[in-house]
Amino acid sequence: MNKLDASFDDVLNDLNIIDLKLPDTVFLGKIDNVISNDNFYILQDSEFANALYFFNKKGYFVNQLNKKGDGPEEYRALSNFVLINDTIKVYDRASRKVVKYLLPDLKFISYKNIDHYIFGTIYDENKEFILSISDEETSDVDYLGIIIHDKDFNILKNFSRAPAIIEASFTENLFIHDNNYFYSEPFNELIYKVEKDTLTPLYKIDFGSYKLPDEIVNISDPEEFYDRIRLGEYAFAIHHVNFTKNSLSFNFYRNLDFDNKLLGIYNMNTDKGGILRTENIFQEYLANPISKSGNHYYTIVYPSESETLDESLKERLKVSALNDKPLLLEYNFELKN
Secondary structure (H helix, E strand, O other), rough: OOOOOOOOOHEEEEEEEOOOOOOOOOOOOOEEEEEEEEOEEEEEEOOOOOOEEEEEEOOEEEHHHEOOOOOOOOOOEEEEEEEEOOOEEEEEEEOOEEEEEEEEEEEEEEEEEEOOOOOOOEEEOOOOOEEEEEEEEEEOOOOOEEEOOOOOOOOOOOOOOEEEHHHHOOOEEEEEEOEEOOOOOOOOOOEEEOOOOOEEEEEEEEOOOOOOHHHHHHHHHHOOOOOOOHHOOOOEEEEEEOOOOOOEEEEEEEEEEEOOEEEEEEEOOOOEEEEEOOHHHHHHHHOOOEEEEEOOOEEEEEOOOOOOOOOOHHHOOOOOOOOOEEEEEEEEEEOOO
C-alpha cells in the first residue's frame, strides 16, 4: 500500500489520443465500455442510449447500433456484446436473448433465447469458446459463476461461485492477455487463467496488512460481507488487470469508497510496486479507466469540460478550446526498472 516514488508521467505509457469525429446528428451518451480490435473502436452506452458506436482506427464515425424494442431484431437492454468473425452478438439481459448482426452494416441476422442470466462477456478470435460471468442462482449458496459458452451461448462448463463473489464481479474482472482468458476474483485477489475445462490460479495480489481476513473472504452472503468490511481498513476487489512488457497494473478499492478507485502497479522483474499518485483531475481520469481492451486502458474526455481539462492540458492534448468533440484516450502503464 506504499505510494510510488515515480511520478504519474514516469509510468504513463503508449498514450494515444483519438479525436472522435462525430457527425453533428450523433451524440455520445454515458460511455461505460470500449472495445478495440483491428478494425474498430466500439463505444457502449448501456445506461442512457442503449447503443453502440463504431469508429474506425483513425477516429471516424462508421455506424451505430441503436435498435431498442421488443421485436426479433431489437433488444430491450444492451448488456454485453462480443465480436465473432464478421458478426456482433448482443446480449439482452432484460429479454434473456442474444441478437446477432452483420458487421459493419449491422444488418439483423438472427436471435436466440438463453435460459440463464449473464453479465461479463468476452471473446477472443483464437478461442473456440466465450467466457462469461453469471449471477443465475443454482442453490442457496451458489451462483452459476464463471461460464464457458460455445459460440452460440450454450453452456459447456461452469465454475460455481458464492453470491458475494459474483455480485462483486463485473465485466472488468474478465480480461484477455496473449490470447488467453483470465478472471480476477474479488476478495481473495487471485488471478485465474481460464481454459475450457480448468480454472487455474496463477497470481495473487497481496495487500499485506490491508488484505481481507479469511473469515470475511469466506462469507457467502453479500450483505453480511459488506457489514463486516465496514469494521476495518481493507483493500480488495482487483479489476481492470493489465499486463505490459514488465508490469502488471490494476484498479482496486480501499474500504467501501466505490467512487474512488485506486490504481496499483507492480514491476514483475524488480518485485517493486505501489499505488499510483494522481495530482490533478486529468490524471484521475486516466487512473480510473472506463474499460480495458487488449493491453490498453480507455477513457473519454471532453475538451469543453473546463474542470477536467485546463488550458495547459488542452495544449498538451493539441485540441482547441472551441472543439467539443470527445477524445478517446488509449494508454497503459509501465513501471520502469
